[in-house]
Amino acid sequence: MLKLFEHETLDVHNLGDEETAISVEALSLQFGNKPVLQDISLRIPKQRITALIGQSGCGKSTLINSFNRMNDLVPDCQYSGKIFIHGRNINDKREDVSQLRTQVGMVFQRPNPFPMSIYDNVSYGLRLKGVKVRRYLDDAVEQALTEAALWDEVKDRLFDSARILSGGQQQRLVIARALALKPDILLLDEPTSALDPLTTLFIEELMAGLKKRCTIVIVTHNMQQAARVSDYTAFLHQGQLIEYADSDTLFTMPEFKQTEDYITGRYG
Numbered sequence: 001m002l003k004l005f006e007h008e009t010l011d012v013h014n015l016g017d018e019e020t021a022i023s024v025e026a027l028s029l030q031f032g033n034k035p036v037l038q039d040i041s042l043r044i045p046k047q048r049i050t051a052l053i054g055q056s057g058c059g060k061s062t063l064i065n066s067f068n069r070m071n072d073l074v075p076d077c078q079y080s081g082k083i084f085i086h087g088r089n090i091n092d093k094r095e096d097v098s099q100l101r102t103q104v105g106m107v108f109q110r111p112n113p114f115p116m117s118i119y120d121n122v123s124y125g126l127r128l129k130g131v132k133v134r135r136y137l138d139d140a141v142e143q144a145l146t147e148a149a150l151w152d153e154v155k156d157r158l159f160d161s162a163r164i165l166s167g168g169q170q171q172r173l174v175i176a177r178a179l180a181l182k183p184d185i186l187l188l189d190e191p192t193s194a195l196d197p198l199t200t201l202f203i204e205e206l207m208a209g210l211k212k213r214c215t216i217v218i219v220t221h222n223m224q225q226a227a228r229v230s231d232y233t234a235f236l237h238q239g240q241l242i243e244y245a246d247s248d249t250l251f252t253m254p255e256f257k258q259t260e261d262y263i264t265g266r267y268g
């Protein structure tokens with residue numbers, strides 16, 4: 001195994017020579033008295049697609065939210081353990097959280113367009129970073145909307161409110177908003193659950209193309225999708241990481257019965 005950082009002491013999950021983007025070490029997290037994640041350690045490889053699967057409520061969203069410190073916003077959240085992104089401890093008090101969230105883009109489970117126009121939604125992050133040149137913003141907006149398979153549907157109404165878009169269009173809008181910042185890591189929480197099969201396929205193709213420049217972590221309840229798009233899959237159950245392997249192995253020869261029961265639809 002290629003040892004990149006000091007904290008990478010062991011290759012817990014047989015990822016061979018893959019470079020690490022996110023390294024989670026013994027992460028336990030609770031909301032109030034409720035334990036949600038229990039002693040999770042995993043290494044997410046760079047420029048690969050890693051899927052998180054598991055029953056509703058098992059902690060998938062909580063886990064990816066911790067990769068860009070979204071759980072900081074929950075007042076009674078407590079955690080122990082460490083998370084490194086490209087070797088940097090992101091919970092260090094010196095971490096610049098807004099910079100982190102630029103580097104680690106996120107698409108939430110429920111689309112959350114800002115109360116502004118389609119154009120302003122997509123260019124929001126760039127304008128926040130100080131980009132003012134109109135031509136540059138125009139190009140970035142067009143490129144991100146094209147990548148997110150929305151351009152043709154909105155190109156004639158870029159300055160209309162994002163609120164009038166359908167649920168599936170809003171989901172693609174927030175994907176475009178994340179892409180416009182060209183993140184190193186993209187966290188996608190059930191990005192296609194509100195999309196029709198054709199648009200879903202388009203987004204899956206987008207993910208496959210993005211791998212060249214971006215590490216992707218996707219939460220999905222769709223087993224076919226996880227098997228189709230992801231290189232690695234982690235199966236969580238009641239806050240614990242049960243199994244983590246390359247997706248071919250996990251979906252064809254899972255090591256643990258709990259994994260097998262879940263992927264074959266016996267529960268969940």
Ligand SMILES: Nc1ncnc2c1ncn2[C@@H]1O[C@H](COP(=O)(O)OP(=O)(O)OP(=O)(O)O)[C@@H](O)[C@H]1O
Binds near residue numbers: 031054062063
């Ligand atoms: N802000 C919060 N405050 C208190 N409890 C929370 C909070 N967010 C999540 N939880 C609890 O943490 C547990 C894990 O939730 P999480 O959203 O991570 O599950 P999930 O695996 O993403 O589920 P789903 O597939 O339904 O999206 C749940 O029991 C949930 O009720």
Ligand SMILES: [Mg+2]
Binds near residue numbers: 061
């Ligand atoms: Mg969730």
